[in-house]
Amino acid sequence: MSLWLDKYRPTDLSKLHYHHEQAENLRNLTKQGDFPHLLVYGPAGAGKKTRIMCLLKELYGPGVEKLRIVKMNFTTASNKKLEVSTLSSNYHIEVNPSDVGIYDRIVVMELIKNVAQSHQLDVNGQREFKVIVLTGVDELTKDAQHALRRTMEKYITHCRLILCANSTSLVTPAIKSRCLSIRVPAPTAAEIINVLQIVAKKEKYNPPEEMLQTISQKCDRNLRRALLMLQAASQDPKSQIREPDWMLHIQHVADEILTQQSIQKIANVRNMLYELIIHNIPTNIIFKTLLDKLLAKCDISLHEKVVGLAAEYEHRLHHGNKKIFHLEAFVANFMYIYKEFLEDALDALM
Known part of the structure; x- marks a missing residue:
């Protein structure tokens, strides 16, 4: 059984259920001749990753949806072997460097260099650059952020970075000044209820209004959590809506x-x-x-x-x-x- 969260995740900017003006601004951004580095930030469950994937599809077309998991190996100065899982298509690669802890600087430097040196498989009608999506940027060490600042300047002609963070308070000013910052606010209770109703209708499930109200109050404006709570409630309608x-x-x-x-x-x-x-x-x-x-x-x-x-x-x-x-x-x-x-x-x- 697939999760409704993944099954009904919007894949196009025009299909997003809230922040429509922001979606239109993102679409206009892709039509420009030059595309800047982006810093997308906002609370958990606000829809940052969904908007990033919609943006990539607007840039490259449906090819970005053909994803594969790739294991990448790195070696530290002390010959310690690091293995990092990445999610990639022919046009972009997504990774969380903080998964390797204090060695995140090596992952940042080597990954960007490797991607910048590779070429598109299909250059006809495509962008001249690949996109690297770095998640958990606010969890990177200071050394990794300094390395990121240097490499994003060095390889800007070959790749663009989309940085994803829950908060910008731990991101260095040097990185923030080199990116276009896009804040994704948490959805309101009314917007969450609207999304829950849309998903429930597609699943031919008719939850009571009281249940939707309870979920919108207990999910802490986290849409991901709200959808999981709705799916759990659909399996046993008599069960009480509980916090995780x-x-x-x-x-x-x-x-x-x-x-x-x-x-x-x-x-x-x-x-x-x-x-x-x-x-x-x-x-x-x-x-x-x-x-x-x-x-x-x-x-x-x-x-x-x-x-x-x-x-x-x-x-x-x-x-x-x-x-x-x-x-x-x-x-x-x-x-x-x-x-x-x-x-x-x-x-x-x-």
Whole structure:
């Protein structure tokens, strides 16, 4: 059984269900004689990748839909072998360099050089350049971003880069200044309901209005999540619309932190956080969701302190290698602040 998310993903700019003015601007962009590097950014589930693929189809035609998975091998200066999975057609290649961690600089430099040195299979009527789609650009190390800046200047005549990121705050100014930035906002609740109705109609499924409203509220404006929730609900209409298991797990982590503040509890929370990490939940998503759950249940007078603490450890999270250290340090410091608040409140009552 195929996922509705993939089955009904729009493949043409004219078939996008929201941000129509932006789609028209992208179409006009492809008609220009020169095509710039692009930085496409926005929250998860907003439709960045869908718009990128529609843009590529507008540039090259249906040939970009004939995709294949290719394993590429790279070697570090210390002779360490790296293997990276790429998704490619005859006209473009897509890769997430951050998959190799601290060696992402090598992948960025070698990949762009290899693509720039290759030629189109069919040059008649096609563009003079290939496109490299780099996802997770905001997760690249500083070295990789500096290397990216140099290589995107060196090989601009042979290839164009489309960079995809959830946020531009971690992208260096040098890269942002060399790209045309395109923000893809998250769809509104009404737009999500509209897409759910369109997909449900194609599947000859008639969900109640209350279900669509509930999904639009619980999906956090993430269309990908909303479609998955709708498909899950269609298999068992009597089941209750729930948040994803990983979100429920983070809620349990937050409850554990608020219930008791001790060394033993920190150890328990560490194991629970490891469960999320080994199931490939991104650490920045874990951090943000945990912060939201904690803020929802702690006194408003603590919000300023907790948010300041979160900003400090989120910065460390993005610049450190062991993510669990920074998550655990945030939890320990939050416990200290929260326990101190509870003790002060108890003293005030005595």
